[in-house]
Amino acid sequence: MVSRAEASEAVLDVGWRFLLGTLQSAVPVPSLAAGAEVVAAAVRAAGEHADGHLRADLRADRVFLSLQTLRLASLTSRDVELAHRISAALATIGRTTEPQAVQMLEVAIDALDSAAIRPFWKAVLGYTHEPSADGPADPIVDPAGRGPAIWFQQMTEPRPQRNRVHFDLCVPHDQAPGRLAAAVAAGGRLVSERRAPAFWVLADAEGNEVCVTTWQGRD
Template sequence: MVRVVSRAEASAAVLDGGWRFLLGTLQSAVPVASLAAGAEVVTAAIRAAGEHADGHLRADLRADRVVLSLQTLRLASLTSRDIQLAHQISAALAELGHSTGSQAGQRAVQMLELAIDALDIAAIRPFWKAALGYTHEPSADGPTDPIVDPAGQGPAIWFQRMTEPRPQRNRIHFDLCVPHDEVAGRIAAALAAGGRLVSDRRAPAFWILADAEGNEICLTTWQGRD
């Protein structure tokens, strides 16, 4: 039986295969030497997924890498089927000499979200949905739910409720979801580049960092959320 799985279960099930859990998806970056080689990777992944490819698999093909993403799209959630497909795809690619994991020195997978602070989320959400040509995720079209790019090109946008106006502070910030085993290095690099740690109170779910002028970004992981 196909079932929705927890963040911890999903991450543990695919970690050794080079996949990482990010924002309700399993993702893996497969290094390739050319677009032609990348196309072979995508074809092999589709064949490995079989009849489930259209409903679960997405691929971003580049000349140096293929980023594969798995999610049960009709639910906008991760299920046991996606874990099964990750293992099948990894095995199929291994037979072709490819690894579902970035090479040393190559940045792995990550997903960007934008967070918009608002006193009345329901009042501003339709504007952003219309202006960006975005839509809602399956079964999540409430007045305060996130919105997403139906073409998968832009970052998801979610809305954070404010209890009172906050003048002189940015009200749109980046949320960058990175693999849980890479976040410490990313934080260290950002601090070394002139940033500062605003808060780690909610770590390991997220850390708030800021540049020298106070503009903020949250580095997030799946951990600390279940």
């Protein structure tokens, strides 16, 4: 296993970013055919470890790459090694990464009794649990890796005056200041920065909340 700080520092200069227990990067491409070449290069670089670590989302303008030790749902030194190998392979075909394009969305549900509502959300969304994390309050995830993770925030008492569901948007730590400034300039307001840089709470003009999160401030 590698820590958040170790993982972030190890891949910062090769075009990857640490987000929610994964290493993420994006590669701009001019076409699906060019994107397929990127995916092929990444798979070749990962070799025998590709199936257990690498995920790729191929689009006509960009390829999104993700690394994680899937059987553990955690990051290991192998993932860091693969990030370096893949970036080197991409350089040989003239492709560069665009780490500022990556982000991950989570949905947080306030709950007085997580164990009572978690099975409902698991069933209705067709979600499952991460390896070794099937406790009554653990997050649930899309088994196909497409939809946002859902996690349950423990409440101590009902709070009908505020939203019971809010978004958590995980961005690269070096992109957070710009995202915050843009949100405020677009009519939002900063509700709290007490837990920054782990997260900042923002709200729109009607009070709907979103947390902009990073890996920092959590160790």
